Amino acid sequence: MVDWVAVVLAKKELTYGVDSVPTVGANGILTRNYSAKPVDLDRIERNLDQRVFGALASVPSNERRTTSYEVEIAGSGEAGTAPGWMELLEACGLAAPVLTADTDAVQQFALPGVDATSISQYDYMSDQRRKAVGMVGSFTMDFTAGAYPFIGFNWLGMIPAATPFDKSAPGAVDLTRWLQPVEVNTDNSDFLLDGYAPALRSWRADAGVTTAMRNLVGKRYVRRGNHSFTSTAVIEAPDIATKNYIQSLRAGSLVNWALDHGTVAGNILGLASEKVQITDITESNEDDTLMWTLAMTHTVEGGTADLVITAR
Template sequence: MKTRKKALLVAVEASYGVSPDIATATLLTISELDSSPYEGDRVERTRLREQFGANAEINVAPFTTVTATIPLAGSGAAGTAPNFGLLLRACGLAETVTPTTSVSYTPATDDHESFTVWFVEDGQLQRVPGCRGTVEFALTAKELPTMKFTLTGLYQRPVAHATALAQTLVNIVDEIPVNKANTVAFSVHAHAGCGQSLSVNLGNTVTHRHLIGCENVQITDRAVAGSVEIEAPSIATKDYFALLESHEQVTLGAVDLTHGTVAGNIVQFALPKTQLSSISRSDSDGIVHYAMDLRALPDLGDDELTITFK
């Protein structure tokens, strides 16, 4: 099999773990794709013998994980969800559509949707029902923005699949590089200096449960975190050391980034209450940069992060 001949499709499930027909699935744009097709908890089937020798190992709770790096871009039309919005929903993000204007995603604690993904690899296919997952966003200057999804689902044995996929790509445009021209706003605790990068990890705890009469994948917790790197300002301009100190009090502030200038391919990250929890220095072209870890805290609940496509 050729390693580059891969594809990923996804469809929402009406009932948990019950896959719709693959003909209804959405084809996704993928830059990297891999899977662990047969994971699970293993126990040894112990046997005593007169001779030495290994015992069989039994997978008592098989499941599958799929990792996919997807370009971060819009659908091409404001108010239309990008096709990878299905995976954002699989990561416990609630989708709100404002027709002709925007599509936003915010964390949800309850009522998580489930999805089936199909992992296609040069003539074979593995259907993975009951998927839920987590995602990490990366936007770095002079690079292309990405999302890395890690999905966990129920195990199904891969099968031969010689038929060409009928789907074509819809509701997606090409990503644009992160730079001054395209990334029009970036501020960290109200300081809009020269930015190098923003990463945001949704931080879901995703658990496969395999019990008597019950098997599913659940999102059981969430802790949104990430990091920022910026050109170091003078203390007179912005004293980040005072902001990140937590031994006397915790200071919260917003982190905001808007990438894109053309309607249909604009994405905005808003983290209104972030704690900067560490700081380190680095050299970039002879200029001091600060790299700071961040934690996004909720206010009223399920509001620590909003991702808006416009």
């Protein structure tokens, strides 16, 4: 019997697909809702004509690893030092954070043509170790009132040739770089859409990063391609005379958007987009209050960044 005790280590690779050897002392990830397949693969079917009924054996092909988990969103504890989750976001298409000492760490999606970042990941189920290299992924974000904010990661990577599965207990894992987040609420959080601050129930985003296993003759790797950052905000519907989001929807307007969270230096996060387009409004009832779910696309119109993350 193997106990369900999950430990995840992840480290940025210097060379794509070359094991960066994450360690328990420096690369532990404080996860929740961990899920994985030991091996994910395709099967080659032969589809031969035969003189009896029944299934033929298939052949396994294109081995890979898929994992997913969530991490809480909090700062590093020191302004100007990047939180641990920013390294994970690099493997989802964001550039390395730009650090300003004692001030902030700023991160946004990398431009096309920039060498893709990847991670090596060791994940343990009790004392059973599984390895993956060349891992890239996509992510979601969730800021819901009355809860801690978090990022959800979905990873795709290759299985290395050397000891991909073995018996090796991780030992004590240092997780001190993962601070406790603060609750999403009126005291800690501010939300602005087109210069107006609606009452916010939740904001959820999907980076929409495309990933695919490329299995060719002479080359095998995980391709990370384009992304499309979209989000939904559930708000109390404002008086139309105060803020007319219906008109913004009808006109296809591009508006600014910002979400700030946290109050203490070293644990403050800012998210911002200059040109967001409201693409749909759905109405619902909550406690006899009219609620709107606004669907939004964070655009790169005019060369602006679709997402800027600032940890300060």
